[in-house]
Amino acid sequence: MTTTGNAKPSRLSPEAVPRRDWLGLSAMWSMGAAMAFSLIGMLRLPKAAVLSSPSKKFRVTLPASLNAGEAFVPPGRTVAVFKDAEGVHAISTVCTHLGCVIKPVAEGFECPCHGSQFHGDGSVKRGPAPRALPWLKVTASGGNLMVDEGAVVPAGTKVNV
16 A cells, blocks of 8 residues: 655755755855966966076086187077187077077078078078077186177177177
């Protein structure tokens, strides 16, 4: 026999959550999650989000086997250093057209991106580069050479070693 009517629910069965209570609880959980994510973001702020770059000023030791007029490109740098009877000078190896790193060749420099060619002194041999390669500041103290990639000097400026 089955009874239909006001049967008492079991004390072990969960109560139904009213709709307004459920909406309030979901809003509280959303607020908690937003605060947790913002706290994680704030904890990341002290750490720099940029990559460190090498110093613009660096020390160069020229190899003893470097011939006069031959380019020496220090590893990891965009500079060509030359030594001749008049002194030492440095030329940037960043193309003045679109900023590609150029490669030293027997006749001077050549841009692998768009074909610009430069003489050994950095002047333009063939475009599309609009201007010559900049000469960079070189200082010497004792036997140490310092090249400053951030300081441009007039073409032809050399330092005696």
